[in-house]
Amino acid sequence: MWALRSDSLPRNHLLTVVRRTPQPKEDPASQDPELLRRLLRAKDRMDAASHEDWPVHRLARVSHVSAAHFARSFKQAFGVPPHRYLLTRRIERATALLRDTDRPITEIAFATGWESLGTFGRTFRDVTGESPSAMRARARGAANELGRVPACIVSAAQRPALTTAVSEKRRRAADGTNGAPTKEIRR
Amino acid sequence: MIQGVQEVGLYVRDQDEALAFYVEKLGFRVHTDVRNGDYRWLTVQHPDQPAFQLGLFTPGPPVHDEATAQTLRAIVAKGAMPPLVLSVSDCRAAYERMRALGVEFTQEPVSRYGNVDAGFRDPSGNGWKMIEARR
Numbered sequence: 415m416w417a418l419r420s421d422s423l424p425r426n427h428l429l430t431v432v433r434r435t436p437q438p439k440e441d442p443a444s445q446d447p448e449l450l451r452r453l454l455r456a457k458d459r460m461d462a463a464s465h466e467d468w469p470v471h472r473l474a475r476v477s478h479v480s481a482a483h484f485a486r487s488f489k490q491a492f493g494v495p496p497h498r499y500l501l502t503r504r505i506e507r508a509t510a511l512l513r514d515t516d517r518p519i520t521e522i523a524f525a526t527g528w529e530s531l532g533t534f535g536r537t538f539r540d541v542t543g544e545s546p547s548a549m550r551a552r553a554r555g556a557a558n559e560l561g562r563v564p565a566c567i568v569s570a571a572q573r574p575a576l577t578t579a580v581s582e583k584r585r586r587a588a589d590g591t592n593g594a595p596t597k598e599i600r601r
Numbered sequence: 602m603i604q605g606v607q608e609v610g611l612y613v614r615d616q617d618e619a620l621a622f623y624v625e626k627l628g629f630r631v632h633t634d635v636r637n638g639d640y641r642w643l644t645v646q647h648p649d650q651p652a653f654q655l656g657l658f659t660p661g662p663p664v665h666d667e668a669t670a671q672t673l674r675a676i677v678a679k680g681a682m683p684p685l686v687l688s689v690s691d692c693r694a695a696y697e698r699m700r701a702l703g704v705e706f707t708q709e710p711v712s713r714y715g716n717v718d719a720g721f722r723d724p725s726g727n728g729w730k731m732i733e734a735r736r
Contacts, residue, residue: 444671447614450678451726457680458707458722491679566708566718566730567684 445491452477453491456484457499464503465527470496498576500527505541506573508534512546513553519546540583541574608644610656611685612677613725616643619657622723626702627687629655639663678726685729692717692733 456476460468473496474484488496508526511517517525523534523546538546578586613619620643623629629645632654636642640663644654658664660673676682689695692710696719700706707728708720715735722728 445675447671447674447678450675451614454678454680454722454726455705462708566711566713566720 445487449477449479449487450491452479453484453488456488456496457492460496460500461503464500464507465525467527468496468500494576498579501537501541501580502573502576504528505538506569508538508546509542509549509553509572510569512550519550522546537580540580540587541576605652607652608654608656610644610658611723611725611727612660612673612682613657613723613727614659614674614677615725616641616657616659618724619643620645623655623657626699626704680722680726680728682727685727687729687731689731689733692719692731695719695731695733 456473459476460473470481470485473488474481477484477487479487485496488499492499494502504526508522511522511525512519515522519535520531523531526534528534528537535546538549542549544552611619620631620634623645624631627647629647632644632646634641634643639661641659642656643658644656646654660670660677661667662670665673696706696710699721704721705724706719706721708718710717710719717733719731720728721731
C-alpha cells in the first residue's frame with residue numbers, strides 16, 4: 415500500500431514510515447497491560463505536578479519497577495523518554511500561563527519547574543520555535559476558537575510533539591539542516 | 602429520524618472490577634448483564650440519565666482475535682482511549698466523596714472560566730473528566 419502511494423509523499427514521510435516500523439521486541443502491544451497501567455500512573459503523576467522534579471527512580475517507584483526497567487518500558491509504551499515527556503508538559507503549561515495570565519515570564523518559568531529564566535527561554539524557543547514573549551503576544555492576538563472544548567483537553571491538544579531530543583533540534587538549527595519537521599512526523 | 606445516543610461502550614480489563622467501580626463508586630446501576638458462553642453484554646446506567654447506557658466490555662474472543670484483544674488491552678491500560686466527560690452539579694463535593702471511596706484522581710478540582718473540573722481514571726485506565734458547568 416505504501417508503494418502505491420509513495421510517489422505522492424514527501425521524502426521525509428517515507429523516512430518516517432521506515433523509522434517507525436516497530437522492531438518485534440519493541441512492539442508496544444507486546445507489553446503487559448498490567449505494567450502499562452502502572453506506567454500510566456507515573457505519567458499521570460507527572461501530568462498532575464509537572465513543575466516538580468521527576469527523577470527516574472521516583473517515577474519507577476510509582477510504577478513498582480526498577481529504574482532501568484522503567485525508563486525502557488516508558489519509552490516503549492509512550493514513544494518518548496520520561497524526561498522528554500515531562501518537558502512537553504512543562505512547555506504546555508507555560509504556554510497556557512503565558513496565554514491566559516498576566517504573570518511575569520520569570521514567575522512562569524519558576525512555576526513550571528525551571529531553575530532559571532535563561533534555561534526556560536532557551537528550551538521554550540528550541541521546542542516551540544518562538545520566545546515566550548513572542549508566543550504570548552501572538553496568542554493574545556489570536557481569537558479563542560477553542561472556547562467550546564473543555565479547557566483541560568485544549569491544554570493537552572496544544573502540547574508540543576517532541577519526537578526528537580531538544581539537543582537534536584538545537585544541533586539541526588545550528589547546522590541549518592531541517593530534519594523532518596515534527597508536525598509531519600505526527601501525521 | 603435520530604433521537605439520541607442510546608449506548609456507548611468502553612473497554613475494560615475486567616468486567617466485575619469495572620462493574621464494582623461504576624456502581625459502587627460512581628453511582629451507576631446495572632442496566633443489562635447477559636452472558637452467552639464467554640461473552641458478557643454488560644451495561645450500566647446512571648439514575649439521572651435513564652436514556653443512556655454505558656457499556657463495559659472486555660476485548661477478546663469471540664469478538665476479537667487474541668492479537669487484536671492484546672492491542673486493545675494495551676491501549677486502554679496506557680490511557681489512550683478518547684476522553685470521557687461526566688457532568689456533575691458540584692465538582693468539589695463529588696471529588697471528596699469519590700476520593701474517600703478510593704477513586705484514583707489524576708487532577709484535583711480546578712476552576713477554569715467559571716467551570717470546575719477534575720480528572721480521574723477507572724481501574725482499567727479509562728480517563729474521565731468531571732465537569733461542573735458554570736451556572
